[in-house]
Amino acid sequence: MQKMIVEGGHVLNGKVRISGAKNSAVALLPAAILADSEVTIEGLPQISDVYTLSDLLEEIGGNVSWDGQTIHINPENMISMPLPNGKVKKLRASYYFMGAMLGKFKKAVIGLPGGCFLGPRPIDQHIKGFEALGAEVTNEQGAIYLRANELRGARIYLDVVSVGATINIMLAAVKAKGKTIIENAAKEPEIIDVATLLTNMGAKIKGVGTDVIRIEGVPSLHGCRHTIIPDRIEAGTYAIAAAAAGNEVIIDNVIPQHLESLLAKLREMGITVEDSDDQLYIARAKNPLKSVDIKTLVYPGFPTDLQQPFTSLLTKAHHTGVVTDTIYSARLKHIDELRRMNALIKVEGGSAIVSGPVNLEGARVKASDLRAGAALVIAGLMANGITEITGLEHIDRGYENMTEKLNSLGANIWREDMSEEEELQFQNS
Numbered sequence: 001m002q003k004m005i006v007e008g009g010h011v012l013n014g015k016v017r018i019s020g021a022k023n024s025a026v027a028l029l030p031a032a033i034l035a036d037s038e039v040t041i042e043g044l045p046q047i048s049d050v051y052t053l054s055d056l057l058e059e060i061g062g063n064v065s066w067d068g069q070t071i072h073i074n075p076e077n078m079i080s081m082p083l084p085n086g087k088v089k090k091l092r093a094s095y096y097f098m099g100a101m102l103g104k105f106k107k108a109v110i111g112l113p114g115g116c117f118l119g120p121r122p123i124d125q126h127i128k129g130f131e132a133l134g135a136e137v138t139n140e141q142g143a144i145y146l147r148a149n150e151l152r153g154a155r156i157y158l159d160v161v162s163v164g165a166t167i168n169i170m171l172a173a174v175k176a177k178g179k180t181i182i183e184n185a186a187k188e189p190e191i192i193d194v195a196t197l198l199t200n201m202g203a204k205i206k207g208v209g210t211d212v213i214r215i216e217g218v219p220s221l222h223g224c225r226h227t228i229i230p231d232r233i234e235a236g237t238y239a240i241a242a243a244a245a246g247n248e249v250i251i252d253n254v255i256p257q258h259l260e261s262l263l264a265k266l267r268e269m270g271i272t273v274e275d276s277d278d279q280l281y282i283a284r285a286k287n288p289l290k291s292v293d294i295k296t297l298v299y300p301g302f303p304t305d306l307q308q309p310f311t312s313l314l315t316k317a318h319h320t321g322v323v324t325d326t327i328y329s330a331r332l333k334h335i336d337e338l339r340r341m342n343a344l345i346k347v348e349g350g351s352a353i354v355s356g357p358v359n360l361e362g363a364r365v366k367a368s369d370l371r372a373g374a375a376l377v378i379a380g381l382m383a384n385g386i387t388e389i390t391g392l393e394h395i396d397r398g399y400e401n402m403t404e405k406l407n408s409l410g411a412n413i414w415r416e417d418m419s420e421e422e423e424l425q426f427q428n429s
């Protein structure tokens with residue numbers, strides 16, 4: 001087991017290249033199940049969530065090979081193998097095997113997913129969608145059983161705007177007989193990316209990026225080649241790190257429109273932000289940083305996945321900023337760790353109230369989930385002295401080469417094996 005050591009006080013400068021989007025990748029890989037021939041996906045991030053899904057595709061009979069960041073998935077010998085336990089429990093996105101296997105084989109058994117613990121992560125809207133398409137869905141000892149004689153298009157209104165349910169229903173509906181309409185659909189860029197792959201495979205989908213998606217089912221889907229979109233959350237994380245500890249940083253391979261809510265908030269704080277075709281330029285504020293309030297919302301609102309890193313930045317700003325996560329109200333586990341580093345944060349009525357500026361102090365902290373990990377790395381960059389971060393398996397689920405990328409900007413970060421005593425302390429904490 002390893003820990004990350006961050007030596008604070010180094011100023012970030014230079015250019016960093018953003019990887020492919022984790023939250024697209026985790027749906028694109030299962031989507032390949034629906035094809036009858038080889039699907040090639042380029043530009044995948046080298047992160048553990050992607051490797052876990054790649055292993056799961058092999059477990060159900062897929063022929064998978066890698067060539068750098070490109071995966072080739074041949075689904076010809078795949079079967080509807082039950083996956084009640086094992087690797088499906090390691091990540092949230094294994095639930096996309098439900099939609100894809102139901103769409104392809106009309107049956108699936110998938111253990112209830114894992115992923116970051118952000119409070120309850122219900123899947124009732126996914127199930128409502130599968131049932132509307134004609135599937136019988138039962139929960140047997142923690143695994144979801146899905147069976148259908150045939151899938152028929154349906155009109156499905158989502159009671160909550162859900163990225164996961166929108167994608168899962170698309171996956172199940174693309175080969176259903178007739179027309180499916182998803183109303184109150186989510187509009188995140190990752191949904192558009194998945195629909196682009198499915199369309200390249202021969203699916204007929206209209207309206208992605210709006211809140212009504214129309215799908216005309218087709219009998220079969222073929223292989224294709226697809227390039228993934230850049231990771232807006234990784235880009236946002238580096239933009240926040242640059243605002244927190246940078247002088248002049250260029251973030252390369254971004255779609256700036258995907259980050260408008262974050263960029264607006266950085267500008268409000270006094271940070272210089274410029275965007276061009278596929279780059280962002282973030283420069284140190286000329287005046288002291290001003291606090292702002294943020295409220296996470298569905299896209300194009302402020303992303304829940306950037307709430308935790310942004311909280312770290314607010315510790316450096318003058319006055320008080322209120323952080324409210326309306327998507328995952330319990331996504332506040334980073335707060336106690338930031339407090340260990342001297343942050344002044346109160347939690348009241350589900351909101352975090354951050355007072356600043358404070359001088360953060362290096363400390364031993366634990367990443368409880370992926371973006372909490374990113375928040376602690378950013379805090380470590382700003383802090384006096386050394387910050388030691390454990391729980392790196394969370395960070396590795398979603399950030400490709402984070403240590404190397406930050407060091408290339410001038411940070412001083414390294415990983416070390418934990419001593420036996422430290423491992424014991426970590427397991428008991």
Ligand SMILES: CC(=O)N[C@H]1[C@@H](OP(=O)(O)OP(=O)(O)OC[C@H]2O[C@@H](n3ccc(=O)[nH]c3=O)[C@H](O)[C@@H]2O)O[C@H](CO)[C@@H](O)[C@@H]1O
Pocket residue numbers: 023120121122123124125126127160161162163164165186188297298299303304305326327328
């Ligand atoms: C809208 C939103 O910001 N979604 C984020 C959410 O996606 P994720 O796919 O996890 O969450 P959803 O978009 O599906 O859920 C949005 C909200 O709807 C609720 N819900 C969802 C499904 C369901 O069947 N029933 C239900 O009540 C969830 O509890 C949540 O409060 O976390 C991902 C990982 O952090 C982010 O990348 C997504 O951008």
Ligand SMILES: C=C(OP(=O)(O)O)C(=O)O
Pocket residue numbers: 022023091092093114115116117305370371398
């Ligand atoms: C929480 C996240 O991932 P997951 O939903 O896969 O756990 C995330 O990407 O911030």
